[in-house]
Amino acid sequence: MNNLMDQSNKAKTVRTTSNGWMIQRIAKRLNDRMEQRLAVLDLSTQHFPVMMTVLENDGLTQTEIGGKFGMPSYAISRALDHLEAKGALERRQHPTSRRTHTIHATEVGQKLAPQLFEIVRLLNEELVSDLSVQEREMFQKILTKLV
Amino acid sequence: MNNLMDQSNKAKTVRTTSNGWMIQRIAKRLNDRMEQRLAVLDLSTQHFPVMMTVLENDGLTQTEIGGKFGMPSYAISRALDHLEAKGALERRQHPTSRRTHTIHATEVGQKLAPQLFEIVRLLNEELVSDLSVQEREMFQKILTKLV
DNA sequence: TTGCAATTGTTGCAAATGCAACTTATAGAA
């Protein structure tokens, strides 16, 4: 009986102090909000990092894109299918390798950029709205260390 | 042309400074490791919070469990199906409401508790292993504020 | 020069998930 009280207390301690659990909670909330805002642009959080990576580096291969943030090739392929279908990106034949594509933003894709940046800015602002300036600086420093 | 350089630089800035993006990266890594460790116990990250909630509060209804951490009823139902099938939890008839269940940990479920606590402890330790004591304290304080 | 292990990317299929419709039951307004 005392042992069950121990377990109950431990479970409560996990819920209230586990950094991992809190990060998951926060990440889920962020992801849900991100999905909402991206849906308006006919995008999802699967498309977003691909789009952003190509906006930063025009001409990467699919393997390189996936390598930038750990997304498997089948998911890259599917995200590109969607982004290509909506005219935001295009696959081009690699100059020297017939089995490889290079991925390029189109004008449509470039026009998405400011909207994506704005979504990011707003969600990040909302995320830290209750933190002091010092806490914000420390938070970013720590996150940078953990990534 | 200059505008494309701007967008490329902005995309890079997002990648390297966005708290939201970094949180998503960290959360994904944590989730992946959690899935790995839970798989050994024939559990997933969908089952974990349900199990932990019941270990903390024996006898909650499904609606109450879902309300604790924002999990929809159909997902609670499915997680309970699995946990019940593996003998870790049991649904009981609510004493005064025929359409409601109360959820209880079984002995099998209670035996899972120390293993779950240990998984949490190890992953949390690994998470902050590169942080100083001061950074760890600040990090937890900030996360508690953001949740 | 040749052969094969590895690479790049795609896709079929099974499993998981999101959603809405559904059933049974109940609280409370009329």
Place this chain on the structure above:
DNA sequence: TTCTATAAGTTGCATTTGCAACAATTGCAA
């Protein structure tokens, strides 16, 4: 007392995702 809106929970179905098999291609060791 009766009726209905809401509640608790389940599940069918469409969509998404994970995985592994696959085709075409290439780099490099033998």
